[in-house]
Amino acid sequence: MYSVWRLWAFTVKPALHPDEPKELPYWIPVDLILIKLLGHAIEYVKNGQGVITKGREYFGDTREPFALTLGGEKLYFLTSPPDVSELYKSTQALVFDKIVYELSIMFGVTHGAMDNVYRRPTSEADDVVSRTMNIKNPSMKSLAQLNNDFWKQQLVPGEVYYNLQGKFLKYISDWLQPGNIKGPYVMSSGEKGEKTVALLGWVQEVLLDAALRAFFGDKILEIEPNLPKYFLEFDDDNWKLWYKWPKADDMHAAKDRVSKTIQRYLALPKSERPGASFIVETFEKTQRALGTSEEDLAKIFCMVVFVTNTNTYKVLFWTMAYMLHNPDLLDIIRKETAPALRPEDPDAPLSLPYLMDSCPYLAGVFHEALRLCSASSSIRLVTSPITIGGKILPQGSRVIVPFRQMHFDGRYFGQDVDSFNPERFVKNKNLTHSPSYRPFGGGISYCPGRFIARQEVGVFITLLLHRFDVGLGGNRKFPELNNEKPTTGLMDPKPGEDVHVVLRPKA
Numbered sequence: 001m002y003s004v005w006r007l008w009a010f011t012v013k014p015a016l017h018p019d020e021p022k023e024l025p026y027w028i029p030v031d032l033i034l035i036k037l038l039g040h041a042i043e044y045v046k047n048g049q050g051v052i053t054k055g056r057e058y059f060g061d062t063r064e065p066f067a068l069t070l071g072g073e074k075l076y077f078l079t080s081p082p083d084v085s086e087l088y089k090s091t092q093a094l095v096f097d098k099i100v101y102e103l104s105i106m107f108g109v110t111h112g113a114m115d116n117v118y119r120r121p122t123s124e125a126d127d128v129v130s131r132t133m134n135i136k137n138p139s140m141k142s143l144a145q146l147n148n149d150f151w152k153q154q155l156v157p158g159e160v161y162y163n164l165q166g167k168f169l170k171y172i173s174d175w176l177q178p179g180n181i182k183g184p185y186v187m188s189s190g191e192k193g194e195k196t197v198a199l200l201g202w203v204q205e206v207l208l209d210a211a212l213r214a215f216f217g218d219k220i221l222e223i224e225p226n227l228p229k230y231f232l233e234f235d236d237d238n239w240k241l242w243y244k245w246p247k248a249d250d251m252h253a254a255k256d257r258v259s260k261t262i263q264r265y266l267a268l269p270k271s272e273r274p275g276a277s278f279i280v281e282t283f284e285k286t287q288r289a290l291g292t293s294e295e296d297l298a299k300i301f302c303m304v305v306f307v308t309n310t311n312t313y314k315v316l317f318w319t320m321a322y323m324l325h326n327p328d329l330l331d332i333i334r335k336e337t338a339p340a341l342r343p344e345d346p347d348a349p350l351s352l353p354y355l356m357d358s359c360p361y362l363a364g365v366f367h368e369a370l371r372l373c374s375a376s377s378s379i380r381l382v383t384s385p386i387t388i389g390g391k392i393l394p395q396g397s398r399v400i401v402p403f404r405q406m407h408f409d410g411r412y413f414g415q416d417v418d419s420f421n422p423e424r425f426v427k428n429k430n431l432t433h434s435p436s437y438r439p440f441g442g443g444i445s446y447c448p449g450r451f452i453a454r455q456e457v458g459v460f461i462t463l464l465l466h467r468f469d470v471g472l473g474g475n476r477k478f479p480e481l482n483n484e485k486p487t488t489g490l491m492d493p494k495p496g497e498d499v500h501v502v503l504r505p506k507a
């Protein structure tokens, strides 16, 4: 019976419907109902990227769309760069907002609040959000749609962006004063201010602190100095939320501690919590105008904390790790970033335009670290059947774009695709625009934080290299990527595989 079903599902049916994506066969010797439910789920949780690679290679590595059954749902995977470009363009048949809706529910926001956020006003009189913000809204966008515009206003270079950028620069600069390197990540201290620090804990502390203060103002950390710790406890296991993992009490408890802290922040009068960014002010004003409860609003902000922080400390960790393990590269980056500090005027702030536009190796390591260490995906819901890569994606299904599959495509990155080589981005300035390079996604959900993320990393590294002599300490083995733990973003190093950095303040 089981063999008949398998023959039907993976051989006969695909032959009868050649325009449907083929499905990677699965074979688990348990009863039929369970098989249908699980599919590749167990294997996927253990090594998701491995299963996707298996699927791609199983169909002759043609990169045609294929399907995997995970936990009772048939998911469709795109791994061909032209197909992915097509997906990003198809905004009618493939939507992202329903995915964000579902995600918000998983974060604990109520359906009632989300329905309000997604409801389009029926008339000007009904449009409370535009009135509150004093903006024009001729196409009667819902708050969910307007939020995309607000994010762009906050994060794409312009006045409100420069305000946020200035705060980030100040906080990171403060953290990198020799006297301020004193957290639990300091492993030992020597003469003349020398310290050895554990890199992961250090970059987590600096970037989380800077981002929380820059977005919410200093009050948030006065209310709860442990907020970064709570966030990291959640972040470490956040995959359990997406996978609806049954045993996830600790992850949920940590997430709740983050949103409860934000709720305490929101309960304070505004005059007692100055310094919030444009996006936080705007989210608060608009949601309150819609009647969103403080509890729901805190959970929405919990998502904001997640999206603004989950990847950035990891990309700084990997960029630093690659740089520290390549002394020649470190030297090149130290030299190329020197003019950003304007030695003729030591009190002048760092020149960010110089840092972003005139430091090709710094940019190269950042992009190469993202290429090698990202395991993010774009997700879309199919609202009407659409043909991509010659295959029909059925209505109601979900399509996944696993970036890692494209980041290791030798046709775009050359024969040394598996190796760390930042020069590929130095030599080919257009490589960051390649359809096979998608660390920030694309289309409607293209990450608006990509500028600030690169700046956070650039500012940290530049100030570090010019305030300290830096080198590797302790175990000099390059940390391995933890591919045994599912992730929704950049990969972590394997447990215990940190980088020890020796810092000597420059005279």
Ligand code: HEM
Pocket: 100, 148, 151, 155, 307, 308, 309, 311, 312, 315, 370, 376, 377, 378, 379, 439, 440, 441, 442, 443, 444, 445, 446, 447, 448, 449, 450, 452, 453
């Ligand atoms: C290196 C660090 C970062 C990486 C790798 C990254 C990556 C991504 C990816 C892959 C997406 C989803 C794209 C898609 O579905 O197609 C995304 C969305 C988003 N990111 Fe980032 N991100 C980073 C940093 C940031 C930062 C620092 C912020 C804010 C300060 C931010 C704000 C956002 C927002 C608001 C969205 C949602 C966009 C939407 O809903 O349309 N990201 N990011």
